[in-house]
Amino acid sequence: MESTQLDFYRRLAKAIALQFGSGCEVVVHDLKSDPSHPIVAIENGHVTGRKVGDGPSRVVLETLHASKGRHFEDRIGYLTKTADGKILRSSTIFINDDEGNAVGILAINYDITLLRATRGLLSELCDTATESTEREPEPIVRNVADLLDDLIEQSVELVGTPVALMTREEKVQAIRYLNDTGAFLITKSGYKVCKYFGISKYTLYSYLDEAKNGPKEE
Incomplete structure (x- = not known):
């Protein structure tokens, strides 16, 4: 990404993390940098244990592998899972250049582990448990x-x-x-x-x- 573009998304990541608190990790991936170390900004990295310079996620690899000019749809509100068992509600927003090519990714990962546990307890107490139709959370690696x-x-x-x-x-x-x-x-x-x-x-x-x-x- 260009320096001005990168600066904006770094500030946006910080703003989102401050708005939603310490359980909200925000990551900026630069798809034009070293594919083995695409994380150029991260807020609340303790959520997944990652830091600046760490490796790509699966969606980053798939984007890098895709043919040039392919349009990617943003993914909003899907489940992911960390190595230590946290369940996250994640969103992936693609950052495009003037020609429509993906040059970066803004990822938001919100830790909902306690919220899900609380929901399960309330559901049990209220006798409203239903069969889960959620997909298996995608793993997030370091x-x-x-x-x-x-x-x-x-x-x-x-x-x-x-x-x-x-x-x-x-x-x-x-x-x-x-x-x-x-x-x-x-x-x-x-x-x-x-x-x-x-x-x-x-x-x-x-x-x-x-x-x-x-x-x-x-």
């Missing part, structure tokens, strides 16, 4: 290593087969998911993925090619 581990685990869950029992096609499906989520933008991700799936670097490139272009005709 560094790129944890994010890569999380994405790899999600790729295995998507396939639904333990790595040791995966067929070639299932491994390609897992690699496709990792590529689509931007996992390979993470430094040394290829080595870790190869080790996890028990494949060589050459095989990984072959799977990536197939994942991007579809299976080749024999």
Whole structure:
């Protein structure tokens, strides 16, 4: 982001955090900086344990991986989860340049852990408990290593087969998911993925090619 733009969002982050208190974390990601360290401003970082210079979230990786010119819709009021179990109500607002390209992200994460616990207690006391239809909260990680581990685990869950029992096609499906989520933008991700799936670097490139272009005709 440009310096004037960055200065504005730093001040906006501080204002939002002061307005809503210590349980409200506000983060500014610069998508034009080092993709491994995109956090350029953060208020109330104790909520997730992050700080300036820390790694990207999943949505940041997906945005960096996306083709130039793609329009991203803001996400408002979805649930996320920290490594230590806090439940957050989060919003992601994309910052665009004059041409409409995403150059930054303003993220708001409000700790609602106690509020949810209180709601549950009141619901039980008032006998108004209903079946939950909420989606599983998305994890928030502190560094790129944890994010890569999380994405790899999600790729295995998507396939639904333990790595040791995966067929070639299932491994390609897992690699496709990792590529689509931007996992390979993470430094040394290829080595870790190869080790996890028990494949060589050459095989990984072959799977990536197939994942991007579809299976080749024999």
